[in-house]
Amino acid sequence: MLYSIIETLKKNQLSITDSRKKILEMFIRSKGALAHADIEHQSGTEFDRVTIYRTLQTFVEKGIIHTIPTADNSVRYALCKDECGQGQHHDDHVHFICDECGTTYCLDHVTVPSVDLPAGFKATQTDLVVSGKCMRCN
Amino acid sequence: MLYSIIETLKKNQLSITDSRKKILEMFIRSKGALAHADIEHQSGTEFDRVTIYRTLQTFVEKGIIHTIPTADNSVRYALCKDECGQGQHHDDHVHFICDECGTTYCLDHVTVPSVDLPAGFKATQTDLVVSGKCMRCN
DNA sequence: ACGTCATTGCAACATTGTTGCAAAATATTT
DNA sequence: AAATATTTTGCAACAATGTTGCAATGACGT
Numbered sequence: 001m002l003y004s005i006i007e008t009l010k011k012n013q014l015s016i017t018d019s020r021k022k023i024l025e026m027f028i029r030s031k032g033a034l035a036h037a038d039i040e041h042q043s044g045t046e047f048d049r050v051t052i053y054r055t056l057q058t059f060v061e062k063g064i065i066h067t068i069p070t071a072d073n074s075v076r077y078a079l080c081k082d083e084c085g086q087g088q089h090h091d092d093h094v095h096f097i098c099d100e101c102g103t104t105y106c107l108d109h110v111t112v113p114s115v116d117l118p119a120g121f122k123a124t125q126t127d128l129v130v131s132g133k134c135m136r137c138n
Numbered sequence: 139m140l141y142s143i144i145e146t147l148k149k150n151q152l153s154i155t156d157s158r159k160k161i162l163e164m165f166i167r168s169k170g171a172l173a174h175a176d177i178e179h180q181s182g183t184e185f186d187r188v189t190i191y192r193t194l195q196t197f198v199e200k201g202i203i204h205t206i207p208t209a210d211n212s213v214r215y216a217l218c219k220d221e222c223g224q225g226q227h228h229d230d231h232v233h234f235i236c237d238e239c240g241t242t243y244c245l246d247h248v249t250v251p252s253v254d255l256p257a258g259f260k261a262t263q264t265d266l267v268v269s270g271k272c273m274r275c276n
Numbered sequence: 277a278c279g280t281c282a283t284t285g286c287a288a289c290a291t292t293g294t295t296g297c298a299a300a301a302t303a304t305t306t
Numbered sequence: 307a308a309a310t311a312t313t314t315t316g317c318a319a320c321a322a323t324g325t326t327g328c329a330a331t332g333a334c335g336t
Contacts, residue, residue, distance in 0.1 A: 015282055015333050036323080048285050053324065055283095069207035069267050073293085096259060113251040115266065120273035121234060128253065129207050129265045135258035153302050153313055174292080186316050191293065193314095211292095211324085277336100284331065292323070302313065 003028050012062040019047045023055050024064070033068050033078035033095070033104035068095050068104060069127050076104050092126045098134035105134065141166050150200040157185045161193050162202070171206050171216040171233070171242035206233050206242060207265050214242050231265060236272035243272065 005024050009016050023039060039052050056077055059065040068076045078095075092112040096105040112128050143162050147154050161177060177190050185193075194215055197203040206214040216233075232245040250266050 017283065017333075019284080049323090050286085050325080051284060067209045069209045069265070071205045071207045071263075071265065073211060073213045075211045094253065096255070096261075099262065107256065110253060110255070115232060115248055115268055117234070117248070117268065118245065118273070120276050121268075121270065122276055123234075123268045123270040124237065125209075125269045127207075127209065127267045127269075129267065130253055130255065130259075130261045131263045131265075132259065132261040135256070138258050138260055155302075155314065157315080187292090188294085188317085189315060279336090280334085282331105282333075284329105286327105286329090288326090290323100290325070292321100294321070295319090296317105298315105298317090300313105300315070302311105304309100304311070306307100306309080 008064060012064065014058065014062065019051050019055055020058075022046070023052065024059070027065060027077070027079045031103075031105070033076040033106065035074050035076045037074075066093070068093070069129055070097060070104075071129070071131065078104070078106050081108070092128070094128045094130065096134065097129065097131045098137055099131055100133055100137035103134060103136075146202060150202065152196065152200065157189050157193055158196075160184070161190065162197070165203060165215070165217045169243070171214040171244065173212050173214045175212075204231070206231070207267055208235060208242075209267070209269065216242070216244050219246070233265070233267050234272065235267065235269045236275055237269055238271055238275035241272060241274075 005021055005028070006016060008024065009020055014020060022043065026039060026042060027034060036052060036056065039056075040049060043052070056065070060067060060077070063080055065077045066080050068078055070076060078093075094107040094110040094112055096107055097103075098105075107130075112126055115123065115126060117123060143159055143166070144154060146162065147158055152158060160181065164177060164180060165172060174190060174194065177194075178187060181190070194203070198205060198215070201218055203215045204218050206216055208214060216231075232248040232250055234243040234245055235241075236243075245268075250264055253261065253264060255261060
């Protein structure tokens with residue numbers, strides 16, 4: 001899959017800066033999802049902690065990445081597929097979190113079944129989070 | 139539904155203390171899920187913050203409550219149904235989080251569809267989190 | 277190359293969660 | 307019911323995580 005960092009940033013009217021380029025690159029290279037802490041560790045002292053927070057925030061707002069719900073308190077982020085629009089993304093994700101190694105996988109090929117909600121409830125997003133043991137830890 | 143606080147605590151070999159009784163009572167009274175902050179606000183200065191953390195931890199370990207994954211970073215807890223065993227609970231939950239008022243509902247009557255995982259992946263728990271507008275906010 | 281605007285880094289702070297230990301409350305034994 | 311053993315609590319101190327204001331820096335359009 002071809003993914004141009006510069007193109008993505010330009011398309012979203014974001015200035016092209018070192019931090020944005022490198023953080024976006026991390027997401028592209030990473031097969032799974034990343035937490036703030038992962039990015040902080042990988043980048044060492046290159047960027048300020050605040051910059052990482054703000055970059056992630058911006059990416060979420062622009063629909064470049066999205067947050068993944070987890071049962072523990074850690075927030076994780078993953079690249080959105082191209083269809084994702086500004087602000088909210090409409091394709092529903094299946095995520096797998098390994099209890100053993102903590103890796104978060106986006107299972108894009110698994111379809112999320114639609115849910116029958118009680119009267120008066122309207123869904124805008126559905127997240128299906130499966131946890132267990134992953135391929136490598138099994 | 140009859141739910142005896144004392145019985146529940148005894149069954150789990152926990153000492154019967156004020157904090158445990160009152161926190162468990164909050165869960166029974168609350169239709170939705172509670173975050174640590176909710177409990178802290180509702181109980182005022184009655185208990186130490188640390189006590190609340192430890193009580194919630196204990197309840198999760200004993201299978202009295204369970205955590206709910208959320209896309210924002212807040213951890214929420216809800217009562218487990220009686221079938222839940224020690225440590226892990228085996229019935230899969232559907233949760234609905236209202237974007238407007240933040241209330242978290244346990245939709246027990248909606249069944250979680252089983253997911254086809256790629257080879258090598260083994261699921262122990264499946265969480266389906268739907269967000270949108272709830273009954274009251276629609 | 278210059279001015280404008282967006283972004284960064286620093287500092288300070290707020291919130292959230294954790295740990296050790298003595299005091300207090302609960303449970304158990306006699 | 308009193309004494310002992312065990313569990314739980316509250317305090318203090320700390321660690322981690324996230325936020326905000328502001329001056330300095332860097333990116334972008336002309």
